[in-house]
Amino acid sequence: MEQETLEYIDGYRSSCKYHCNGNVNIILSVPHGGSLMPDNVPDRTKEVYIHLLNTNNSFHDAEHCKINVIKDIRTDEFTENVINELNKIGNLKPFIIIGKWHRKKVDFNREILEGTLNNPEAISAYKNYHMNLNDAINQVNHLFGKGLLIDIHGHAQGNYSMIGYMLSSNQLNQNDLSDPSFKTSIESLCESNRNESIRGQTSFGSIFERHELGVAYPSLANPKPGSRVFFHGGYIIQNYSSKINAIQIELPYDIRTGRNKRMNAQNFAQVIVEYMKINNLLVTK
Template sequence: MVTMLAAIYVTYFAFASLSFNVAQQQQSLQYVDGYRSSCKFHQGGNFNLILSAPHGGSLMPTDVPDRTQGGCRRPGSSCTWIYNDACLDGRRCATTTVQDTLSGEFAENVAEELNSKYGLKPFVVIGKWHRKKVDFNREINEATLNHPEAISAHQSYHMSLEHAINQIQQQYGKGLLIDVHGQGVGNFTMVGYLLDSDLLNRDDLQTTLGTTTSIEQICSLSNRTECIRGQTSFGTIMEKNELGIAYPSMAHPKPGNGTFFQGGYITRNYISKINAIQTELPYDMRAGSYKLLNSKRYVRALIDYMTVNNLLKT
């Protein structure tokens, strides 16, 4: 363990010694718009990290109906999601449409810091349409209410993710997908590995082996308790980089009985190909007075995490 943690400082020394020259050479990352500006992406990555931010968008195309009406559950059936379904013979299924304020900007700041200071260009996919129009972090029926324009937007986002994942698989063999979100529950970060709060509240996470995490490639190298909330876990490394409280971590191993977001569609959908983590960031971290400083700290946490878990490849 000491050897693994020491690798962080060796890597930092190497990156820091290059950072001045790199800063002189790098140009800002260039983004390309997806379908009808529903999302934007940077596909010219030069290392094995993807940043995704699906819920920060604010564009409201008027020809795409709002998802606020929800779906329809008829007796004896599950919810169906059709934008023009009057649902006169059923009950409405609720949708979530709240925006994760400035989560996309935070992801961009993280990407730019990686690029400008370290010469590391991540793959990036960021939602631009408001969540009322399409939810990039839901399966396509609930995400779009089966409206054709919303379907095309959803496909554009996920085609960009899939392209980035395929590039990483071909060039590096393994990588990390970070899905950036925002939450208003409290002033702490929820680190989602697809383990719910009931599982995380257990004393021994080895008892959760029946549930697949979103970082099985990483967890296979150590005890699950260490992987999820030990010294090499992302929550612990975030806290060591002055990013406030994170659940789960060594200092804060159990989220308790409050709301905990374990990871959504994006985190779950791609784990057969890549390690994935959902981070639910508090408002002050992503949008407060120190948001730029926090993005720099987040970058250091990412480099630490990928280094100590033998994941960083360029």
């Protein structure tokens, strides 16, 4: 089957780019891989954030009030490699939103005040990213009736991947995840067996490991993160999981940038397709 080149549209002042004409019910979001540093948008700083919170009468302990401006290196490049591989698998073209502005200027994976620090240009960029993401979700739900949003990140906490379903490490360290108070970002898939959906044979982490992408938490082989740093899901999946199944993926540096990065992207694309097929999610047009 002949592959078609994906055409991207630039968002507000090139703050993001997006592909809104997908033919499969997959949405890929990459909020932290951007490098552009527009001169007239000030850097996000902790001091400005605390000032804004105080102005809004929102008390926060300054010691624990942080602004993260670290870029997720090459998550954009890795995701585009994954997209190319999906295109090779049955000409699959997902819906895509990729941030292009550096996280110093805007953070698309935070609520709007923290993400923009009330700068008008940052607000416009932020709203454009989320408008396109929301439009993609609405299109997927309208065209296919169901789908999967994967929010792709990078981390430097160790050589393991984190599969975020909005369950904290404390929750994942429990033997039984069937507690109804343990709300996840894939609730529609957890109705029959929450433990299986999160860390069983059909879970994303288990399929990820079977495709030789290294250790993933949670999975059948590695069900509990223990005392390791574990990012369970940020603003994007928390905000949109009521509308669509959503998973945050945190990939270690070597998977994104190492000598096997192309093979890793190929394997990751296969993981997405296998996961969606096994869980009766995949729909194409």
